Amino acid sequence: xxxxxxxxxxxxxxxxxxxxxxxxxxxxxxxxxxxxxxxxxxxxxxxxxxxxxxxxxxxxxxxxxxxxxxxxxxxxxxxxxxxxxxxxxxxxxxxxxxxxxxxxxxxxxxxxxxxxxxxxxxxxxxxxxxxxxxxxxxxxxxxxxxxxxxxxxxxxxxxxxxxxxxxxxxxxxxxxxxxxxxxxxxxxxxxxxxxxxxxxxxxxxxxxxxxxxxxxxxxxxxxxxxxxxxxxxxxxxxxxxxxxxxxxxxxxxxxxxxxxxxxxxxxxxxxxxxxxxxxxxxxxxxxxxxxxxxxxxxxxxxxxxxxxxxxxxxxxxxxxxxxxxxxxxxxxxxxxxxxxxxxxxxxxxxxxxxxxxxxxxxxxxxxxxxxxxxxxxxxxxxxxxxxxxxxxxxxxxxxxxxxxxxxxxxxxxxxxxxxxxxxxxxxxxxxxxxxxxxxxxxxxxxxxxxxxxxxxxxxxxxxxxxxxxxxxxxxxxxxxxxxxxxxxxxxxxxxxxxxxxxxxxxxxxxxxxxxxxxxxxxxxxxxxxxxxxxxxxxxxxxxxxxxx
Amino acid sequence: xxxxxxxxxxxxxxxxxxxxxxxxxxxxxxxxxxxxxxxxxxxxxxxx
Numbered sequence: 001x002x003x004x005x006x007x008x009x010x011x012x013x014x015x016x017x018x019x020x021x022x023x024x025x026x027x028x029x030x031x032x033x034x035x036x037x038x039x040x041x042x043x044x045x046x047x048x049x050x051x052x053x054x055x056x057x058x059x060x061x062x063x064x065x066x067x068x069x070x071x072x073x074x075x076x077x078x079x080x081x082x083x084x085x086x087x088x089x090x091x092x093x094x095x096x097x098x099x100x101x102x103x104x105x106x107x108x109x110x111x112x113x114x115x116x117x118x119x120x121x122x123x124x125x126x127x128x129x130x131x132x133x134x135x136x137x138x139x140x141x142x143x144x145x146x147x148x149x150x151x152x153x154x155x156x157x158x159x160x161x162x163x164x165x166x167x168x169x170x171x172x173x174x175x176x177x178x179x180x181x182x183x184x185x186x187x188x189x190x191x192x193x194x195x196x197x198x199x200x201x202x203x204x205x206x207x208x209x210x211x212x213x214x215x216x217x218x219x220x221x222x223x224x225x226x227x228x229x230x231x232x233x234x235x236x237x238x239x240x241x242x243x244x245x246x247x248x249x250x251x252x253x254x255x256x257x258x259x260x261x262x263x264x265x266x267x268x269x270x271x272x273x274x275x276x277x278x279x280x281x282x283x284x285x286x287x288x289x290x291x292x293x294x295x296x297x298x299x300x301x302x303x304x305x306x307x308x309x310x311x312x313x314x315x316x317x318x319x320x321x322x323x324x325x326x327x328x329x330x331x332x333x334x335x336x337x338x339x340x341x342x343x344x345x346x347x348x349x350x351x352x353x354x355x356x357x358x359x360x361x362x363x364x365x366x367x368x369x370x371x372x373x374x375x376x377x378x379x380x381x382x383x384x385x386x387x388x389x390x391x392x393x394x395x396x397x398x399x400x401x402x403x404x405x406x407x408x409x410x411x412x413x414x415x416x417x418x419x420x421x422x423x424x425x426x427x428x429x430x431x432x433x434x435x436x437x438x439x440x441x442x443x444x445x446x447x448x449x450x451x452x453x454x455x456x457x458x459x460x461x462x463x464x465x466x467x468x469x470x471x472x473x474x475x476x477x478x479x480x481x482x483x484x485x486x487x488x489x490x491x492x493x494x495x496x497x498x499x500x501x502x503x504x505x506x507x508x509x510x511x512x513x514x515x516x517x518x519x520x521x522x523x524x525x526x527x528x529x530x531x532x533x534x535x536x537x538x539x540x541x542x543x544x545x546x547x548x
Numbered sequence: 549x550x551x552x553x554x555x556x557x558x559x560x561x562x563x564x565x566x567x568x569x570x571x572x573x574x575x576x577x578x579x580x581x582x583x584x585x586x587x588x589x590x591x592x593x594x595x596x
Binding site: 213222267273274277432 | 564567568571576
């Protein structure tokens with residue numbers, strides 16, 4: 001049960017409460033749930049089974065990190081370097097994720113201290129900007145760093161907690177935390193969901209659209225016409241990646257510690273569906289209904305975003321009187337902290353599994369080195385948050401890498417390792433009957449699904465709707481050019497829609513910081529690949545020694 | 549809330565709750581396999 005809670009904790013993260021409702025609002029409300037569920041059934045569930053199976057297969061052969069789990073499944077040497085994504089992605093994400101986690105810790109304490117009492121919405125929003133060192137316009141301003149000391153102290157405390165728990169290992173640390181954090185998270189979530197649903201129109205008098213039920217109505221009203229919109233499908237599939245933590249390498253690492261005949265099919269389902277419960281039942285009933293209850297539907301449609309959790313929600317809670325505001329603040333930020341820490345702990349395991357296996361480091365040493373690495377990688381996101389470094393990390397490690405890694409693992413599992421052997425691996429020791437249709441889905445549907453997502457994200461045209469694709473192909477045929485969307489991978493990688501200016505009046509621009517952060521991330525990937533190369537040579541040497 | 553939104557919400561949330569509960573109960577009721585070691589033991593393998 002501890003492992004399932006740890007796996008569910010890995011999947012349940014900030015995205016369940018902050019990303020899912022926002023994605024739903026931005027992609028047509030009720031229509032979003034249909035592509036979301038289709039993606040879950042055709043991509044999410046197969047990937048969960050595949051990652052559990054790959055992890056167990058590698059684990060029983062002494063491999064607890066994705067480079068060598070991949071190596072054990074594929075014959076070609078290159079697979080272990082593809083597996084580097086499974087460590088790289090986690091190192092990149094954990095760096096900025098721990099920082100967000102520290103915000104939730106600080107805001108829990110601020111809620112206890114009733115720091116938001118008597119503040120208006122603008123003041124609560126400004127308080128967050130001050131906390132994160134956001135100042136608005138950066139034009140012609142000398143590079144200044146104004147992140148308050150407390151924000152850095154909170155980050156160091158959060159990092160310290162993570163490293164301490166990681167140093168205690170899977171059963172001694174992570175599973176114990178999951179056993180406490182997951183039930184608390186659900187209790188807090190249920191409390192807030194009840195508050196959100198029961199708010200109704202009682203929030204603001206005289207505001208016709210201020211009704212939490214209108215928020216629910218918008219989230220759940222089916223609009224079938226948007227099913228033909230590729231943008232909605234891409235957003236839904238992207239959310240499945242985020243929410244299940246597939247394509248990251250964490251599931252492989254946890255699963256590498258289960259035994260040969262342990263059930264993985266049921267465990268994967270149990271953890272996956274627990275995540276869906278938290279996201280669809282609790283996540284959908286908190287932020288949007290409460291925000292609509294006070295700010296109205298139009299405001300939420302226009303302003304829904306990740307930062308709403310810190311810039312708006314504390315103000316909304318303060319409308320409930322001091323006792324309920326404190327309770328709700330503790331429940332909300334405590335819930336986010338627990339969701340965050342159970343995920344960040346999972347992100348620490350791939351690196352630790354790798355260095356423990358390949359270089360024989362002890363848990364304490366691995367945890368401390370991991371902590372130093374996170375600190376080095378996180379500092380630019382904290383100090384230059386305003387300059388786009390945070391978003392840059394999120395885009396490359398938290399978005400692009402996931403799809404690349406998932407595309408690679410599905411090809412490796414279904415086509416290189418072979419679906420016949422793969423199916424045996426998934427179903428061995430299973431306490432549930434895995435539907436045979438999934439054999440076909442794993443071989444054909446999931447790989448095509450992921451490749452379509454990857455190619456679509458790679459060359460996405462401006463606005464990305466169905467008619468935009470038609471116009472883009474027409475433009476390609478007639479003019480030989482392609483209208484790149486700003487967030488398409490190619491446009492991002494080559495700065496196609498923006499001028500490359502590193503310095504303006506001798507002052508580094510946002511572009512400079514973005515490119516430097518890419519360089520840093522690239523160095524991490526190359527460094528990890530080099531470590532995998534050394535580890536591989538060490539393995540060969542030791543097998544030769546044993547033979548001789 | 550409109551009827552269509554309410555029906556979709558109850559249908560989706562109800563199904564998710566039921567399926568989650570089904571798998572959770574199944575996990576809790578399934579006896580530990582005798583030929584397997586616990587994760588705890590497996591986790592200890594990496595302790596140098």
